[in-house]
Amino acid sequence: QVQLQESGPGLVKPSETLSLTCTVSGGSISSYSWSWIRQPPGKGLEWIGYMSYSGSTNYNPSLKSRVTISVDTSKNQFSLRLTSVTAADTAVYYCARNPCGGDCYSDYWGQGTLVTVSS
Amino acid sequence: QSVLTQPPSVSGAPGQRVTISCTGSSSNIGAGYDVHWYQQLPGTAPKLLIYGINNRPSGVPDRFSGSKSGTSASLAIAGLQAEDEADYYCQSYDSSLSTWVFGEGTKLTVL
Numbered sequence: 001q002v003q004l005q006e007s008g009p010g011l012v013k014p015s016e017t018l019s020l021t022c023t024v025s026g027g028s029i030s031s032y033s034w035s036w037i038r039q040p041p042g043k044g045l046e047w048i049g050y051m052s053y054s055g056s057t058n059y060n061p062s063l064k065s066r067v068t069i070s071v072d073t074s075k076n077q078f079s080l081r082l083t084s085v086t087a088a089d090t091a092v093y094y095c096a097r098n099p100c101g102g103d104c105y106s107d108y109w110g111q112g113t114l115v116t117v118s119s
Numbered sequence: 120q121s122v123l124t125q126p127p128s129v130s131g132a133p134g135q136r137v138t139i140s141c142t143g144s145s146s147n148i149g150a151g152y153d154v155h156w157y158q159q160l161p162g163t164a165p166k167l168l169i170y171g172i173n174n175r176p177s178g179v180p181d182r183f184s185g186s187k188s189g190t191s192a193s194l195a196i197a198g199l200q201a202e203d204e205a206d207y208y209c210q211s212y213d214s215s216l217s218t219w220v221f222g223e224g225t226k227l228t229v230l
Binding site for chain 2: 035037044045046047050058060061094102103104105106107109110111112
């Protein structure tokens with residue numbers, strides 16, 4: 001059974017960089033595409049972006065200038081980096097696995113981690 | 120507002136059938152892209168419910184079904200149960216935005 005677990009700071013100061021890591025267990029990270037999705041408190045889901053097994057990335061245009069998703073196959077982890085954060089970036093951040101590329105969906109999700117942007 | 124439009128809430132009594140709509144446009148659902156549905160129980164991560172319009176992952180009861188017509192899609196839940204009370208989100212791909220897009224979510228209340 002594939003399991004995903006997000007980790008990283010729960011509090012980030014405005015203008016700083018949010019960094020999260022997702023550790024994948026129960027399966028290889030090399031064979032799938034991997035997404036980050038976030039959910040502001042009390043609101044709906046927002047897709048941030050994904051990295052495919054081939055190394056290509058696709059980001060939400062509204063966040064593209066600030067987002068980087070990378071994969072560390074040696075650790076079976078993938079990461080999210082979001083720069084110049086503001087209070088609007090406060091959300092629960094989920095990592096997820098996509099069984100296909102492009103027009104796809106997420107079949108396994110992490111439990112989510114709340115990141116608050118505040119001084 | 121989201122690219123995909125869902126009703127904010129729906130409700131039904133136990134045993135009833137309810138449907139949740141997801142209305143898009145010619146650049147997403149109407150362009151032939153698949154529609155997927157997620158169930159989010161209170162305080163938990165979303166769970167894949169339906170993928171590729173009407174395919175259920177292993178473990179999802181056949182009470183849940185999906186359909187698509189034109190620029191809209193629907194999720195139907197038959198034989199409503201108390202444990203179905205959750206938020207439901209549709210998701211597709213939008214070619215003009217080049218992104219995955221989610222609906223705003225629909226809160227299902229079991230009366």
